[in-house]
Structure formats: structure tokens, C-alpha cells
Amino acid sequence: MPVYLDNAATSFPKPPGVCEAVCDFMQNIGCNAGRGAYRQALRADRLLYDTRRALARLFNIAAAGRIVFTANVTEALNLALKGWLRPGDHVITSSLEHNAVWRCLKRLEKERHISIGVVNCNQQGVLEPAAVRRLINSRTRLIVLTHASNVTGTLLPIAEISEIAAAAGVPLLLDAAQTAGVYPIDVQALPVAMLAFTGHKGLMGPQGTGGLYIRDDIELLPLKEGGTGGHSRAEEMPADLPDRFEAGTPNLPGIAGLKAAVEFLLRQGIVSVRQQEMSLWRRARQILCSLPGVTVYGPEDPEKCVGVLSFNIAGVAPEKAAHWLDMHYGIMLRSGLHCAPLAHRSIGTLETGTLRIGLGFFNTEADMDILADGLRELLLRKHQLA
Secondary structure: OOEEOEOOOOOOOOOOOHHHHHHHHHHHOOOOOOOOOOHHHHHHHHHHHHHHHHHHHHHOOOOHHHEEEEOOHHHHHHHHHHHHOOOOOEEEEEOOOOHHHHHHHHHHHHHOOOEEEEEOOOOOOOOOHHHHHHHOOOOEEEEEEEOEOOOOOEEOOHHHHHHHHHHHOOOEEEEOOOOOOOOOOOOOOOOOOEEEEEOOOOOOOOOOOEEEEEOOOOOOOOOOOOOOOOOOOOOOOOOOOOHHHOOOOOOHHHHHHHHHHHHHHHHHOHHHHHHHHHHHHHHHHHHHHOOOOEEEEOOOOHHHEOOEEEEEEOOEOHHHHHHHHHHHHOEEOEEEOOOOHHHHHHHOOOOOOEEEEEOOOOOOHHHHHHHHHHHHHHHHOHHHOO
16 A cells, blocks of 8 residues: 655645545636636636635634735746845845745845845754744845745744844745645734745645735735736736736636645644654654664654654665665655755755655555654665665
């Protein structure tokens, strides 16, 4: 029986009803939203509206229309960063960021001459909020941070940082790629100015879905221009949300699946989902720490992380270990740099990368038993992989 442990990349399997919702849209609706007055088009309109409402409930967003659909969290982050930062601005980020943030900032550094302040995290991926405060200056226009590292699983102290940001009058953009759907997020309690999320990881929806929440005091430039179904006489994008940032035909089959996934999560409760994943995280970490020659990265406290564990096996390259575990035990792990080289530099694995366990809602204790057996046999045979 295959054991899928790459949920930090994309969740699998999907909850009951997700695949059915995608098929139902394709078979029974199939048309564009916002482009017609006939009944099926109005059903497509309703689908977009209901999905925004479900996401607003999940993240405690007062106005669902402030949620803009994107193709993924990468597009959402590009929209936020390129739509907000101006020439000469200063932005603060961390050494745990995914390339979706870092590469975007580096391009803006070259093209708009922004300056980037990086808060370095320690080898456990821990960031001190005071270090963010020290980097704020008169030109600081944004703080952009991952909510949790996709390498170490470390949760950043966003509550404390949001207070620092608010006191300084600096907006906070939160990359919730690893937390949306698996960790409670309340944009009003934090608060955050923008929240970028993807649909296919913890939210357990289809790939090609995601979004950006934009607080009502944040005005962004559009990332792309085109048709929205309304305001067609205007030569520029409309000012009102969400139309301003949703040019072109949206991924309605994917959004139908995302709606079903979010409704599943709302029924389960995010606290329940987190408790289940952290129970498996404890077991997985216990297994890893019991094995000779295995180095585990990240926090020891499950309260300080999400369901991600990175590790290395002495004398075995991560990609060779991942391939062996798949071929002999059907265990699917991620190997490499996980698109986050800054994080690997922080924990000292830039040259090697790591093996990564990404736990999900549908993983079981039996999966952990197979993982333990697979790793034990790999250690016995690791001389063959050197």
C-alpha cells in the first residue's frame, strides 16, 4: 500500500466530494461566471460567491469580496509584492522564505531598486520578533513572511510580529502556503494586511487554485489586465474588488473542488485537523530520533510547527534515499531544496538538501509503521546507496 508523505508539496488524497464537485461542474454547469444572464451562468456566479464566503468563514474575513482568486499562492504573492512595492521601498523578510517570495523580491530589487532586509533565523528555523523591529526604518513599506517554513515546519511568531508591524504602520503580508487549512488563521485577530494562500495543500482542494485576501486600506496595482465580464467599456481595470484582480476566465472546475474541500474542513474544524496531524508528527519525529545516523531539523515542540519534518541520513544522499524508499516500500517523500534555498542555508543543508516528510489529514499510524520499517531497512542497506 503506497504511503504518501509529500503533503507539504500538494495534498493527496482529496476529501470526499472534491473530485465529484469538479466533475459536477464540468458535466452540469461548464460555462463562465460573470459573462451571461442565463441560468447556468448564474450558477457559475453563485459558485464563485459561495467559495469566497466559505474561505471568509475559514479565515474570519469580514468582507468575502476582498478575497481574490489566483492560480496558486505564487501568483498571489506576485500580485501582492509587485502591486504594492514602489521604486526605492524597503521590505523586510526572513531567511525561511520560499522562492515564490525571494525571487520576486530579487527581481524588484533589480528593476525597482527596492532594498531588502533579511531577518536571519537560527538552525531550528526560529525567528526573534525583536529582529524584525530592528530592521524597520523610514522607508519600510512592507513586511512579508512565511507563516510556517516548508523546510523545517517552524511556525513564525506572527502574532508578535503583527503587533510590531501595526505599531510601526507597516503592512504585513503573510504567506500561508503551509498553514491555510491546517492551522487556525484569523486575519482580524492577527491582523494582517494581505494573506496569500494556495488551494491544493492544506486546504485540500485541486491544483491551480489559490487566492489573496487584501485588507480594505491596501490598494494594489493589477498584475494582469483583461476582461472581467463587467465594466467592458472602460479601458482600464475596474477599481472594485474582486474584479480588479481577476482578469480572464477563472479556474471554475478547480474552484468548485476548492469549495467542497473548504466546506469539508469547516465541518471537521481546523483545531481537530491540527491535533490529528500533530499526533502523527510526534510519532514521525520519535521514529527519526530513534535511528542512528539520522539528523532531524526544526523545533522539538509540536506547538511551534506544522506537520513538516526535514531530516538527513548520514552517508546517503537525500534523492537516493527517497528513491529507495519509494521503490521498496512505496513511501513518497520529497528530497532536495524544496524551493527554499535561504532556509537550507539557515539550517546548514544548502549543499545537500534534505528528505522531507509532509504529513496530511489522511495519513495514519499505519503509515508511520511502514515509514519506521522502511527507514530501518534502508539503514541496514545504506552501504549499497553510498
